[in-house]
Structure formats: structure tokens, C-alpha cells
Amino acid sequence: MREILVISGKGGTGKTSLTAAFAHLAREAVLCDLDVDAPDLHLLLSPQIETREDFIAGHEAVIDPRRCTGCGECLARCRFAAVVSDRSGFRIDPLQCEGCKVCVRFCPEGAIDFPERRSGEWFRSRTRFGSLIHARLLPGAENSGRLVALLREKARELARSAGRRLILSDGAPGIGCPVISSLSGTDAAVVVTEPTPSGLHDLERVLALCRHFRVPAGVVVNKADLAPETTRSLKAECRENGAAWLGEIDYDERFLAAMTRRMAITEFCDDGPAIAVRRIWDGVSNMVSRPVRAC
Amino acid sequence: MIVAVASGKGGTGKTTVAASLSWVWKRPVFAVDLDVEEPNLHLFLKPRFTGRRTATLEVPLADEARCSHCGACAELCQFKAITVLGTVRLTFPEMCHGCGGCLAVCPEGALAPGRRELGEVLWGRVRGEIGLCMGQLRVGEALSPPLMRAVIAQARELALRDGADLVIDAPPGTSCPAIQAVSPADLIVLVTEPTPFGFHDFRLAHEAFLPLGKPMAVVVNRADLGEEDIHGYCRRLNLPVLAEIPHDRRIARAYAQGTVVAAELPERKDLFDRLATEILGHGDVPRPLPEVPSHA
Structure with a gap:
């Protein structure tokens, strides 16, 4: 069984759009939304909830x-x-x-x-791309790291019982508690960034975190054509940090159009951004030692 | 006055708004970056740093000779940071939340206060007139709230000297770090965008901040993008929309070049001037309705 995690350091770089496309291309992966603070993957996957359970985290x-x-x-x-x-x-x-x-x-x-503290709910759902493990942290609740650990455990159980060989997870922004909880022991991290000063600064820190936890990382630059110079700097930073270069995606309004229609970009179109995303998915598949078949 | 710029979703423009707002602010101001995991505000305001200190958390340091392995510490610890198995006592300082319980409960005085480095607090000045205070979490450190508390304390102390207001750049999300960042604020400004993700996370953030009972207001970024009805939602919940920032390639370019939009684009400076005036007059901002909306 292999686990792939999509993270970014900086928020809003396109993690969830890319994860949804990977989910489409991977077929038969167990999907997992580990951004329990502000989960969005369900907006693209329209899940049918099969089971729901309370998440109890410690006491108050x-x-x-x-x-x-x-x-x-x-x-x-x-x-x-x-x-x-x-x-x-x-x-x-x-x-x-x-x-x-x-x-x-x-x-x-x-x-x-x-008393015990109920901090949220977690769900096992069915989607058109396979099973999804996701959660809803109560507003302002603590222990997002523990909830992430719980979701990963449930995803592994499900993958084992259903004979799935891949778990694909959408991660949280930042480098703190929920990201650390999602990163430790995962087989590969896909880091999505953008060519801005923030993207450059945050990539360095998130790659340092991957090194700290000895997780192989690969880098994707989204909206690469908006600042080609900075994209080159990102590529250099990727190389210096020993991360794999997975490729770049140009700015394209179709990402928003696909999101608005609750579709993965690879479902929405076959050309342009979909070609770049398919190529990147091939690279991600190669990162985990047993290659995962793309469609 | 303390204003916190927040959002549920990352990348909606918090830092752009916080940087421009500090730039046009009409009174002494300190820009405070509380996104200690990925601080970015300094990349745009480009301060000259004048001070820094390391922030630490108190963790237990064991004196093996005095420990009687009674297990009182392990029994109390809620974070699995200390365990006693027979005559072996193990501490995991990286799991510790710094509550001080184990030190207080140990009957043998076998635990002394040690230190775990959380990260750095840095401060400086921009153009001599805008103060900046930020935190940078040590890579590998999981707990950001204690460092955030240290940054807020430092910023308050610095701002007190010249009676400065604080403009806080908050981290994304809706859990403890986001709550921690907006807790000191007199007004929370939520930056959102009318995309499905932006709107969804905006509602989560709004719902998370409601129990704080603080006035909230909204800035809609890339306002002509997407189709979500943010205005209708805000009207229903009595949330004033203070500004709309259009989807403009020049703004994106100014951001990509690491400049402050209000400084770089004179035609957009008005927008932030008006926003600053609106925020300073926040006494008129109606309290959010206590009703918690349901969402998909």
C-alpha cells in the first residue's frame, strides 16, 4: 500500500483541484481529505455519506x-x-x-x-472516483492533528479491507500540527506552489519539513506562466532541496470553470491544463516505487 | 485598535490586504504577521529588522536520581509527553504542551523546567513609520499557538510605546491557530473570493469566529470572478462588505513582484484608503447575527 499526500505550504495554490484530478486519474484509490480545518475536496467529489461518527478528542x-x-x-x-x-x-x-x-x-x-470533548465528525463516503474518508472539525476546535491521524488510520483500514493499493490525500496549508500529522510516514509528498515571493518562501520551509520527516517530495508549480523568472527560481530551489521536479501548469480560467461545475480538470477538458496534469500524475506515480497505473 | 485580517481558505489575499492596509493606515501602526507557519507579510513590507528573540516552551527536564517512578506525572499528562513503565520513565518533550502539570504534581521534585525552542519573534520598521512584528515557527515544531502568543505580547509591548494600532495578518483555517490570531482583535476582516472553495471556507471561518462575539466585516477579493452570492449571504447575516477588489492582472503582477499594491498602483490606493477609513469607523459595524447558518 502506498500513500501520496498533496500539500503546499502556502494556501490557495491549487492543492485540492490537483488532488481531484489525481483522484480521477488514479482510479480505485482510497481518497482522504486531511485539510480538516477547511476541507474542500468534497465540493468537487460530491460524496454520498455512508457512515458518520463523532470525533472525540481528549477532554475539557x-x-x-x-x-x-x-x-x-x-x-x-x-x-x-x-x-x-x-x-x-x-x-x-x-x-x-x-x-x-x-x-x-x-x-x-x-x-x-x-468531560470528553466532541471536536467534530468524520465520514466514510462514496464518490465517483472511489471511497472518500473526510471530516468536519467543529468550528474553533483543537486537535486537528489527532483528527488527521484518525482519518489516516481509517483510510488505511479501508484500503486494506478493499484491497486498494493507493491512498491519495489532500493536505492542509502551513507546516504545523495537522501537516506534520499528515506527513509522517507517508510515501511521497506532492508540493504545489506558485511563482510569487510567498510561494518561493513557503516552498523552502515545506521542503525542509519533508526532509525533517524523511518524506520524498516532488514539486508542481501552478500558474507558472504568470512569472516565468520566479518559476525558474522555484525549479532551482526544488533541485537544491533534492526534491523531484514534477512539472508546471500554466494559468488557465478552466480550473475555475471546472470547480464551479464540481468537476476535476481532467474530467472537464482533455487539452491544455489536462495534458499538463496527466503528465504530472505520471511523475507522481513514478515517485512511489510500485507504479500506479494512470488511465 | 486591533484589526485582524483572516480567511478560511488560504490564498484569498489576506497578506495583500494586510500589507496595503498597513501602508495607507493614517495613524501609527504595527503590522503583525501571525501566520507563523508560513509568514509572508515581510516579503512585501520589506522591513529593516531591529530585534529578534527565541521563543520557548517550558517542558519537563527529569532528574533520574530523584525520580521514584510513582507515575503521578504520567497519570496527569494528557499529551502522552511522559510515561512511566515499571522503573523506566520516558519524556517526549516534542509532545509537551507546556501546561506545567507534571512539575507541579511530582512529589519528589524530580522534574525541573526545561526549554523547547518554538521559533523566533522578529520585529523592525518599514520606511521608519510602520512597525512590523512577526513569528517564524521552527521547522518540525507542531504547536503554533504558543509562538503566536509570544508574537502578540511582543507586538503589544512595541505598539504601546507610540500608541500604535495593530493590523494582524492571520493564518488560514478555522481551528486553534486561526482563533488564536483573531482573539485579540476589535474587528475581524474576512477576505474571501466568490469561488466555490472561497465561499465555502469563508462560511466555515465566519461560523468559527461567531462564538468570539466580535464585530466582523468582509472584503471580497477577485470580486468579478466566480458566481457565488457572497453579497446575499452577507446581507442576510448583517455582515458589512467594506471593499471589493477586482480580478486585475496588475494586482496579481504587483503581488508576484513582491510589492505593496497600494504603493505600486496609485489607481488602487483609493480603494485601500476607503477600506482603512471604514475600518477605523468600525464602531458603526453592526454585530454579526448570532444565528449559525447551515451549509453544504
């Missing part, structure tokens, strides 16, 4: 006002500014609570409860 502190004597021990101990004290007494701000249990442990009155 809740002060019982009847037992609280207002001694302030919790306020003094909390490192996350989650204890709020006002005229009505002490309470926990759930958006700031890290779920560390320190206040629960040290409250002399035992007045702080520690």
Missing part, C-alpha cells in the same frame, strides 16, 4: 459553579488563559482550554469536571 475542563468557592487556584495554574473570572464567578473559556487537566487536578474543592 468545566467548573461547577455550585461547588466553586472562588479561591482562584485554577486561575493561577492555567497557562492558557482559559480561566475567566468575572462578577458571576469563575468559568472556563472552551475556546482557550487546552484540556491539560491541571486545574481539575489542583482544585481544592474538586469543583472542576473533565
Whole structure:
């Protein structure tokens, strides 16, 4: 079984559009949306949800006002500014609570409860390109890294039971907790970037992260023709970092047209950007040692 | 005043708006880049850096000789950063969230405060008049909120001296880092674009920020692109649209060349001047309706 992850560092470079096209070309892969913060892959895949389950991640502190004597021990101990004290007494701000249990442990009155925290939902769905594992983190919820780990586990289970040889995942922007959780132990990372100062700066950091976790990376430059000079710099940066050059895609309004019709670009057209994307998919397939057949 | 420029989806133009807004701001201002995972604001404002410090997190440092392997620390730790198996105690400092619980609970005083490097806080000035403060997460570090808290504290301290306002460039997303970035704000400006992804993530961000009870307003970028009815949505939820930025190749080019749009394109400066004026008059911005919309 092989796992391919599409990431970008900088957001809005075209990860999801490219992942949807890969999903179309791969056929029979288990698909996974690991951008649990702002998932968009379902907008292109129109999934039919088959199962849904709550995502429980750790606990949260809740002060019982009847037992609280207002001694302030919790306020003094909390490192996350989650204890709020006002005229009505002490309470926990759930958006700031890290779920560390320190206040629960040290409250002399035992007045702080520690219930499980429901942080979202995850789904197994059917799409025209195969099964999709995806989720919805509750607004402002924590533990996106744990949710990513859970989705990867579910995708692997599904791939094993269905005899699928490839898991294709859409990742989150950035280089923090959810990206690290999606990257560790994956077989190849496809990094999608764009020829802007931000794209150049962020590529360097995301490739450093791939190196840190010893994940082979390949680079795709989207909207390459908007700044050919910067595209050349991206290519050089890719080479210096030992990443594979997967190719470039020129700016094309058809990406938006395909998105608006909820289609992958390779479904929407056969020429122009679709040719570039097919070529890039061949390169991605070659990156994972057992080549995956493209259609 | 503190204004946070945020969005659910990445690449909608947060940095473009934050850079231009700082540029045209009529009062002393500090631009604060809280996208510590991928900070970009400095690439456009090009400050002269005048200070930097390393931000750290307190993690446990074990004194093997004093440990009685009672397991109190492991029992309390919610982050699997410390375990005790028989007479072996293992710490995983990279998993630690810095709550200080293990140090406080250890009956033998066998744990001392150690340090994990989170990244750097940097600050400087642009043209001598605009301040800039940013954070840069260490590559491999998973936790961005503690570094963000350090950047906000630094920016507040620096801004206090000249009574400056803060313009925050927030990270994308809707979970803890995004919430952390907009929490100090008096007004949240959501930058979106009328594409299916842009509209969908804009609604997620709006919903995520609603419980904070802060005034919110909207800037529509690439306003003539796509077909989503952002205006109808904003009207229904009482969200004022403060500016529309057209889909303009010259703006894309100014961005691609690493310049500030308001400085590079005089014909677009008005747009940001008006936006700055609208934001400063945010007292008139109606509170968002508490109703949480359902979405696909």
C-alpha cells in the first residue's frame, strides 16, 4: 500500500483541484481529505455519506459553579488563559482550554469536571472516483492533528479491507500540527506552489519539513506562466532541496470553470491544463516505487 | 485598535490586504504577521529588522536520581509527553504542551523546567513609520499557538510605546491557530473570493469566529470572478462588505513582484484608503447575527 499526500505550504495554490484530478486519474484509490480545518475536496467529489461518527478528542475542563468557592487556584495554574473570572464567578473559556487537566487536578474543592470533548465528525463516503474518508472539525476546535491521524488510520483500514493499493490525500496549508500529522510516514509528498515571493518562501520551509520527516517530495508549480523568472527560481530551489521536479501548469480560467461545475480538470477538458496534469500524475506515480497505473 | 485580517481558505489575499492596509493606515501602526507557519507579510513590507528573540516552551527536564517512578506525572499528562513503565520513565518533550502539570504534581521534585525552542519573534520598521512584528515557527515544531502568543505580547509591548494600532495578518483555517490570531482583535476582516472553495471556507471561518462575539466585516477579493452570492449571504447575516477588489492582472503582477499594491498602483490606493477609513469607523459595524447558518 502506498500513500501520496498533496500539500503546499502556502494556501490557495491549487492543492485540492490537483488532488481531484489525481483522484480521477488514479482510479480505485482510497481518497482522504486531511485539510480538516477547511476541507474542500468534497465540493468537487460530491460524496454520498455512508457512515458518520463523532470525533472525540481528549477532554475539557468545566467548573461547577455550585461547588466553586472562588479561591482562584485554577486561575493561577492555567497557562492558557482559559480561566475567566468575572462578577458571576469563575468559568472556563472552551475556546482557550487546552484540556491539560491541571486545574481539575489542583482544585481544592474538586469543583472542576473533565468531560470528553466532541471536536467534530468524520465520514466514510462514496464518490465517483472511489471511497472518500473526510471530516468536519467543529468550528474553533483543537486537535486537528489527532483528527488527521484518525482519518489516516481509517483510510488505511479501508484500503486494506478493499484491497486498494493507493491512498491519495489532500493536505492542509502551513507546516504545523495537522501537516506534520499528515506527513509522517507517508510515501511521497506532492508540493504545489506558485511563482510569487510567498510561494518561493513557503516552498523552502515545506521542503525542509519533508526532509525533517524523511518524506520524498516532488514539486508542481501552478500558474507558472504568470512569472516565468520566479518559476525558474522555484525549479532551482526544488533541485537544491533534492526534491523531484514534477512539472508546471500554466494559468488557465478552466480550473475555475471546472470547480464551479464540481468537476476535476481532467474530467472537464482533455487539452491544455489536462495534458499538463496527466503528465504530472505520471511523475507522481513514478515517485512511489510500485507504479500506479494512470488511465 | 486591533484589526485582524483572516480567511478560511488560504490564498484569498489576506497578506495583500494586510500589507496595503498597513501602508495607507493614517495613524501609527504595527503590522503583525501571525501566520507563523508560513509568514509572508515581510516579503512585501520589506522591513529593516531591529530585534529578534527565541521563543520557548517550558517542558519537563527529569532528574533520574530523584525520580521514584510513582507515575503521578504520567497519570496527569494528557499529551502522552511522559510515561512511566515499571522503573523506566520516558519524556517526549516534542509532545509537551507546556501546561506545567507534571512539575507541579511530582512529589519528589524530580522534574525541573526545561526549554523547547518554538521559533523566533522578529520585529523592525518599514520606511521608519510602520512597525512590523512577526513569528517564524521552527521547522518540525507542531504547536503554533504558543509562538503566536509570544508574537502578540511582543507586538503589544512595541505598539504601546507610540500608541500604535495593530493590523494582524492571520493564518488560514478555522481551528486553534486561526482563533488564536483573531482573539485579540476589535474587528475581524474576512477576505474571501466568490469561488466555490472561497465561499465555502469563508462560511466555515465566519461560523468559527461567531462564538468570539466580535464585530466582523468582509472584503471580497477577485470580486468579478466566480458566481457565488457572497453579497446575499452577507446581507442576510448583517455582515458589512467594506471593499471589493477586482480580478486585475496588475494586482496579481504587483503581488508576484513582491510589492505593496497600494504603493505600486496609485489607481488602487483609493480603494485601500476607503477600506482603512471604514475600518477605523468600525464602531458603526453592526454585530454579526448570532444565528449559525447551515451549509453544504
